[in-house]
Amino acid sequence: MSANPSKVTIKATALLLPLLLGIAALCSAVPDPRYREYLIKKERSQQTGGRVVLSEAELQFNVLLDKLKLQEMETSDFPPAMHFFKAKPLIDRSKLFSLLQKMPKGGALHVHDFALVDVSWLVKNVTYRPHCYVCFTDSSSVRFVFSLHQPKTSPQCSKWMLLETLRAKVDNTTDLDNSFIRNLTLYTYDPEVAYPSQDVVWKRFEEAFIAVWGLVTHAPVFKDYFYEGLKQFNADNVMYLELRALLPQTYELDGNINNRFWTMRAYQEVLKEFVGKHPDFFGSRVIFTAHRGINASELTDILKEAIKLQEEFPEIMAGFDLVGREDTGRPLWYFSKALSQPAEHGLSLPYFFHAGETDFQGTDVDQNMLDALLLNTSRIGHGFALVHHPTTKALSRQMGVAVEVCPISNQVLKLVSDLRNHPAAMLMSEGHPLVISSDDPALFGASGLSYDFYEAFVGIAGLKSDVGTLKELAVNSIRYSSLSPQQKEEALSIWQKKWERFVVENLPQ
């Protein structure tokens, strides 16, 4: 334990200097600019990315970043202050955004199975396939199904019409297709008026989800959809995906039904094919999700199946989660016995719980984040309410459990309106472990990960965030993934090369 005495001296000075400056500053009449500078730097160093050591090239690149971010702030319509539906056209024109699109962002760790792909692909490609039927519901939504014969009429829905026949009859198929697109996303011209409350927007969200269902659970479409999703995320410079997946039964044209094991194998096969053609893409893993509407005994059964899947597909299966609106669902603690069973039996089933996607404080649901940690969750989905809970926040940090921040989702689902008020701003100011993700980009009229990176970097992280912030966010998405330590190292080294190329290619002129 022999310490280098000169090192000790330096350390003592490093500790004492700010203290002395502080006392001097607070006692003297005039504030000491050195103390001020010290405090500002200290604060900066605590922020996400504040301790990242930057290369010469990164420092140069940062000059460009700074300039572009200031440009965003100087317009009177600051996109993160607006609803995403109104901000999107502005973001699309932004130079900073196109830079963020090119940026290697690492992984997207919180994305749902059926909100991966731009819905226009569903309409323009999938609904044009043969045997596709549509019906129009009483609540002016749509349902789709693929069938060899005229399907039996569903309750609260018109007679099923073969789309081929319908399209031949209508004057303007573009109008029809656009109306389908409107049904499959939440996009609307005036979201504040269309969605006056969380209840209304969640209802619409679930409605859109059901509308997608009949298309994407058709077995061949299911595979194509996932392939297309990987393509779109890869094109957005995302190299890895962790998918919250319901693993539904899928149906064949002949009426055959495939079970969860088929679905899992489908993911595996499609992924293999995609990586074969895109060797730069690192991979994808699946977090099996059940709806929190079930009861404890139903959950027990599902968990048994989850463990079987985990055993059969250890490479692609990452773990388990519960989904659906937290505010109206059962709190996590209600399920605690069932959720403890795998570990009690020495079986491994990592958890990745959605928790804290709520504005209410002090309710049972607001306790979900603590309970997720007590149930040994690997990450917290959203954790929007985490900042209301200093003890839980500290526990999440001690345990190295990252928060999956999904800015656009939180805004569209009305947890927060102006994204500068997003609580992740506080988490980032403290350097809390977190990743940025996009939840259901297709439903929000977004795509990939770049829009959420834009909102996080420009709206949430503030003017002082920099290239180090972006770097740490990207690295976090690998560090806090479900990959093995060895895979993480491999992914990081691939990412590092992409990153260096990106920086060099985008140095200011």
Added chain:
Amino acid sequence: MSANPSKVTIKATALLLPLLLGIAALCSAVPDPRYREYLIKKERSQQTGGRVVLSEAELQFNVLLDKLKLQEMETSDFPPAMHFFKAKPLIDRSKLFSLLQKMPKGGALHVHDFALVDVSWLVKNVTYRPHCYVCFTDSSSVRFVFSLHQPKTSPQCSKWMLLETLRAKVDNTTDLDNSFIRNLTLYTYDPEVAYPSQDVVWKRFEEAFIAVWGLVTHAPVFKDYFYEGLKQFNADNVMYLELRALLPQTYELDGNINNRFWTMRAYQEVLKEFVGKHPDFFGSRVIFTAHRGINASELTDILKEAIKLQEEFPEIMAGFDLVGREDTGRPLWYFSKALSQPAEHGLSLPYFFHAGETDFQGTDVDQNMLDALLLNTSRIGHGFALVHHPTTKALSRQMGVAVEVCPISNQVLKLVSDLRNHPAAMLMSEGHPLVISSDDPALFGASGLSYDFYEAFVGIAGLKSDVGTLKELAVNSIRYSSLSPQQKEEALSIWQKKWERFVVENLPQ
């Protein structure tokens, strides 16, 4: 330094038990409910009011409070989630609100001179006084002036009309009066549409302020206005007021102009008269404010005057502040030299700076909170952005500098829409020193302090806040006031008696 050994043992156990429970809980498969309970209690104890020791009566009273708060949360229209203009009728009908009105709330430490009194008093009383003229501006606002003769026409305003004559001519004086009321507040039926941005709402805010100006700077009205303000706050069970006051020149009917010293004396006289008639009212002090639109040399002159006022009116003068919109004004650091001068010369001029009333992060203005602290501020007005600055937040706590939280003001001026997202929720969860105040209640269509207490207690503090929270908030308003230690003790003991009576009178049946 001889410690009681049994006490030490207890202490060690108190520290070890949660640690052991924690390790046990995190290692075991099933989460330990005792550890969970411990963490929940720990979090609760850190919250504002979490360590207040409650009497038997207070515990009983809390049963009622809990019930009433749950009732507020169970409606589908949760008032704190809505804009105050829409929430107000709901709040007015709420039982919890009428309880909060009766509650002795201590002091209101952040209220501006000309937004104290319900504007209907200005219209129904003041504009009916003789010699009151009105003109209508090109931007459809109004100006008022008292004059013995026809005043000279102002630019961008119609010819001045004697209100007595005008009222005799119009069919419906109620309509006319209501149009005046609309001009003097920000209230509007659809605030989201009327005020699409902070720029628009601030413009309207300043417009309303100017409309009030001609009425309240008429010397006799000035005194009556302050008296009426004290009356309204006293009726709202506020016993002490710290007024941010511009100390403007006032004008007499004969054209005479009174200077700042007259204004200060007027405050003193009116206060004396009011306290004479309401011996339960503890008093009021004045924080002299200048607009941040001035430059450094103008500030130097004003500070000299402030010091003179401080010397001449030590009892009623509390200190100095800068007002006006921060985002478009000069940052505090620009004024740091001028603001350091009093202390450099050994002169006492306490500061009470508005700082952090902004949504932007990392700008120069966003630095105002740190700079206010470095300039030795006694409190921070708003500190809305404080949670973005962990270092500054820690400094504010160490220095015992309380944040003046004004929920309705922050919502109406569009810093935040849903008050559950107000950053004070984080400050309260950490037990940060803070007080609740109402900023400009008259302009926001509110009055006194109870509406802001309602928003803070129901919307910001969450379901787990309780009678201890209310008690600590009220006590804070005296503890963090500018009163002397002896005055604080006196005020606290008066408040304590009022409080005990309030609790006993409102025990559940």
